Amino acid sequence: MMRTRPLKVALLGCGVVGSEVARIMTTHAADLAARIGAPVELAGVAVRRPDKVREGIPAELITTDATALVKRGDIDVVVELIGGIEPARSLITTAFEHGASVVSANKALLAQDGAGLHAIAEEQNKDLYYEAAVAGAIPLIRPLRESLAGDKVNRVLGIVNGTTNFILDKMDSTGAGYQEALDEASALGYAEADPTADVEGFDAAAKAAILAGIAFHTRVRLDDVYREGMTEVTAADFASAKGMGCTIKLLAICERAADGGSVTARVHPAMIPLAHPLASVRGAYNAVFVESDAAGQLMFYGPGAGGAPTASAVLGDLVAVCRNRISGATGPGASAYTQLPVSPMGEVVTRYHISLDVADKPGVLAQVATVFAEHGVSIDTVRQQGKDGEASLVVVTHHASDASLNGTVEALRNLDTVRGVASIMRVEGE
Structure with a gap:
């Protein structure tokens, strides 16, 4: 049965993505209500420039006071699309504390303090969803968090x-x-x-x-x-x-x-x-x-970007969070039970493509090969081209640690026969 009391949504930010979210909420209102089990009502839109014309959004919904909007107490879901660290972090925290769940596309904030935000959401028994924070319209976070949860x-x-x-x-x-x-x-x-x-x-x-x-x-x-x-x-x-x-x-x-x-x-x-x-x-x-x-x-x-594709991901989260509100449940939160350390880049092992500018004379290749050997980096292929006393030497290695490769490159730069290291690039996907 359809619940008659609408779920109220506060929108923070009404730029390219925010305006698309508002448009879809309006034009697809009946479908969203049927999928959620209750009407969804846009209760307020916080913006920085209130005088800008925003087609389809009633003027009375526009406010510059985002804090007051999320503090209202009757808001079910806050959709945060302003980006950055502050005031987004404070607004999301305030939303949780005043009874709202949150949908966000704020990759910078989630990358910096996702664990802290999840902890507050769990403490307040609220949802924090952010499918739109990575790869736009592509369903990725939910498959990783839910579909592959047993893998x-x-x-x-x-x-x-x-x-x-x-x-x-x-x-x-x-x-x-x-x-x-x-x-x-x-x-x-x-x-x-x-x-x-x-x-x-x-x-x-x-x-x-x-x-x-x-x-x-x-x-x-x-x-x-x-x-x-x-x-x-x-x-x-x-x-x-x-x-x-x-x-x-x-x-x-x-x-x-x-x-x-x-x-x-x-x-x-x-x-x-x-x-x-x-x-x-x-x-x-x-x-x-x-x-x-x-x-x-x-x-x-x-x-992976754009107003409509990103809004699609936001609306997908909004539907999920609204369904949870109706059922009185919350979705999956942060899972950090493994507590694995993050290794430094020096321990990463991969292959490398190194391009060197060298003197075009006998013995250079032997000198370069010796440096690679001294640092434990095995050479897979070498290609050399020379002209008028100068030459380019392209070396592709077998797998080696980043630390070993860096030591190799520093030693190569100290060779008199090496004019310069033109480029270093990792080789992946093999």
Whole structure:
């Protein structure tokens, strides 16, 4: 039977995503009510600029006092879409304390203090859902948290930022340089005026922290995630990748150690074989590859950003939380029972592609090979090209620890015959 008293929703933020959430709540009101078992009513919208025209939202619902809105006491669910750390953290905490459950898309806050927010939600017997915080419309957090709850996840490998994937895909498909591809991304609206959070990997690192925590049932904070941006990736790197049958992607990689005693989380550009499913992810799309004991290999793919796709994830959480409100239950909270340590990047083992500018004379290759051997890094292949006294030397290694590779590179820089280290890139997905 349909409950007649509506569930009241407070919306914090009415930008690209928030306005889509409000629109869908209005246009799909009857369907949402049927799925939830009660009407859903937009009870207030907190914004910074009240004078801006917001089509479809009655003026009397607009307020600049977000704190007063979440303190009302009659709000069932607060949807937080303002982003950042503060005032979002204080508003979410206040919402819990005044009887509301929370749906959020705030990856930065959840990566920094997800454990603290979950603790408050549990104390107040309220829900905290955040499917939209990672990979936009792609159902990912709920499958990890619920569908795979009986399985052991060993690895999560993915493209979780559409801006960077668009740029790298454009460089790969057209031969464009980084700046040229970034300019096109900006012109098409895929890149922000300040793209730092995307291209330097901060956005992906926050998502990696969230994914690692859920996948491995342990606490992983943003500071635990190793991060490298992609601004140094060049057309020459793509040419080398193609020569190896690879392409380049900015990857978020979360792994459980082989002995199960620790986890790692990292974000950096990497070469992956063209045969790998992630290699074919084009444009601004996202995809995440999950490896587990029982289910094996799973891939989740779709639009990772944008107003409507992200609003879809928000509304999915809203329906789930509203159903819980009606039944008097709460959904799954944080699971950190394993309490696994996060290993430093130096312990990560992978393959490497190193490009060196060297003197074109006899004995150089032998010197370089000796340095690799002294640091315990085994060479898989070497390619050398020389002209007019200068040469490029491309070395691809077997698996080695990041610490060993770093020691190798420092020693190479001290060789008189090495003019410079042009690029270092990890090779993943093999």
